[in-house]
Amino acid sequence: MSWLHWYLVVAVLLFCIGLYGLVQRRSLIGMLIALELMLAAVSLNVVAITSLSGGQSSVGQVVAIILIGVAAAEGAVALSLFVAIQREVQSINVENLSELKG
Amino acid sequence: MNWNGFLFGASAALALIGALFAVGLKNIFHNILGFALALVGVAGLFLTLGSDFLAIVLLLVYVGALGIAMVYAVMLSQPLDAPRARRSRAKIAGAALLAAAVAAALWLALRGARFPPPAGSLEVTPQMTGYRLLTDYVLAFELISVLLVVAMIGAVMVARKDRGAARRPGGAP
Numbered sequence: 001m002s003w004l005h006w007y008l009v010v011a012v013l014l015f016c017i018g019l020y021g022l023v024q025r026r027s028l029i030g031m032l033i034a035l036e037l038m039l040a041a042v043s044l045n046v047v048a049i050t051s052l053s054g055g056q057s058s059v060g061q062v063v064a065i066i067l068i069g070v071a072a073a074e075g076a077v078a079l080s081l082f083v084a085i086q087r088e089v090q091s092i093n094v095e096n097l098s099e100l101k102g
Numbered sequence: 103m104n105w106n107g108f109l110f111g112a113s114a115a116l117a118l119i120g121a122l123f124a125v126g127l128k129n130i131f132h133n134i135l136g137f138a139l140a141l142v143g144v145a146g147l148f149l150t151l152g153s154d155f156l157a158i159v160l161l162l163v164y165v166g167a168l169g170i171a172m173v174y175a176v177m178l179s180q181p182l183d184a185p186r187a188r189r190s191r192a193k194i195a196g197a198a199l200l201a202a203a204v205a206a207a208l209w210l211a212l213r214g215a216r217f218p219p220p221a222g223s224l225e226v227t228p229q230m231t232g233y234r235l236l237t238d239y240v241l242a243f244e245l246i247s248v249l250l251v252v253a254m255i256g257a258v259m260v261a262r263k264d265r266g267a268a269r270r271p272g273g274a275p
Binding site for chain 2: 069
């Protein structure tokens with residue numbers, strides 16, 4: 001196995017730990033943490049592939065920077081939504097958020 | 103095992119252990135600390151790939167900004183002494199099974215993959231990144247600025263206290 005494979009294996013493990021957390025957690029903040037872990041795994045993937053296999057590694061850097069920016073924007077909106085949800089429902093446990101369920 | 107290999111191993115271990123803390127522990131503050139640990143590990147991995155600038159950006163944005171914002175959200179929303187809902191064993195096992203299946207599928211795809219060797223040197227200077235960001239990818243750069251402004255204003259509007267009162271005065275629906 002080359003170095004690149006090791007990087008990709010770490011990214012796969014990180015992604016799957018994040019996926020497990022996203023499915024298993026019931027606190028909205030816990031789910032957001034798991035989601036951000038998955039995004040970090042994706043940017044690790046992009047950077048590792050572009051810098052260890054052909055291509056131009058500065059393109060991978062640009063993609064990773066944009067990914068980090070999107071993740072930051074998403075985190076800010078999500079956290080403010082959680083605060084608003086807490087104000088409405090007095091809970092951020094997803095099992096209590098069932099108002100749209102008929 | 104050279105210095106780069108050692109740094110890779112340490113960073114990968116840090117990232118995975120931090121990720122396990124971030125999803126596995128019960129206390130939400132410990133989860134956030136594990137998340138920060140995992141991101142420090144990922145930044146170390148970026149260092150071994152020669153992207154120093156990206157490692158610093160990752161530390162600043164994720165560990166600095168997002169971690170602090172999460173701590174604030176926890177303090178504003180979740181009372182730590184509130185009783186925690188018990189998770190059924192079957193659901194946890196299902197989640198673990200799903201993650202293991204995805205990991206196995208990705209591993210099968212990865213095992214057969216062949217990658218061409220790197221074309222140039224590993225080093226990427228911030229100058230090269232900045233040049234690309236302002237020439238070839240300037241549209242994405244501008245869009246991300248707009249997205250960040252919209253997200254910031256939207257976050258402030260959503261989290262405002264008198265959000266509902268402004269929309270329907272007098273409490274009428």
